[in-house]
Amino acid sequence: MLKVVILTDGTYGDRAYDTIKEKFDTEFIQLEAPSGMFLDDDIEIPDNAINKINKANIIISYISHPDLALDIVYRFADKVDWIIIASWKGNGLKNQFESKNNVSCPYIMCELEENGNSTYDEFVSKIGCPKVDLIIEDEKIKDVKVLRSSPCGSTSFVAEYIKEKYKNKIPDEENLPREAGLRIQHYPCRAGKMRLFTDEECKKQKASGFHQEAFENAILSKK
Structure with a gap:
């Protein structure tokens, strides 16, 4: 079964988890955001969270902290089939996310439709544009x-x-x-x-x- 991991560092993502878990094997992971808005230091992600993320086919990120959100993309884009950025701030950050070929930043999450990637299409056959x-x-x-x-x-x-x-x-x-x-x-x-x-x-x-x-x-x- 398709494995979906939903990541958040705040209050968003819980409704998506409740909906998506009815259709796919889904994990909900709360990460701790760095204390500052922009940091040069390495970002710590617990080992148990890393293990779960590495097993995902699709990551859905509701992370609002830009450094943490970018770290997730750069660290895991090559290990999963697709990453959907549900929460993003500004076109500059969007362009950085989408520099990876398997990352997309929808304007709104209920616009998701098939894009030709088999894993992504399997997901949006059940979740996305109503x-x-x-x-x-x-x-x-x-x-x-x-x-x-x-x-x-x-x-x-x-x-x-x-x-x-x-x-x-x-x-x-x-x-x-x-x-x-x-x-x-x-x-x-x-x-x-x-x-x-x-x-x-x-x-x-x-x-x-x-x-x-x-x-x-x-x-x-x-x-």
Whole structure:
């Protein structure tokens, strides 16, 4: 089974862990950030954490300290199949991360889609840009199945809402996707807080758009 290791030095990553562990063998590792923002000294990572990271196929980094984040990339990029940087600050740092061919820095984690790398594609077949399937009986929604979930779990949150709202009535094909997108606004998304100089509302709007599109595609697939 695909092995995923989620790294954090703060408060982010726990929701991704709860979602991803349902699909893949997943470890959640809390690392201690250096005391300063930029240090020239070597960064210490416990041996037990190193052993777990070395066994990963995919690393997902929610590390906010730039030196620690860079150290993870430079130390482990050649040992794992792919590294996803979920938390990054500024295009300069992004460019440093992505100087490694198997490192990507998504603008928002619910935009992940296949890129041709077999390990990465296996991961994003279940986690990333949302996909849902509507199970319809007698023109009513019997169930909403999440085929691919956003890492934070918001897709299941939206799917449950749509399922409950439409279980006893015929869905409005025009308004239902819009409702799904708007429902994201009620989920406590943290995406905008993970990066410096970014617009939190813009990220929420993108997440909303991804979920609206997922339900639009689900409706079209039934025609």
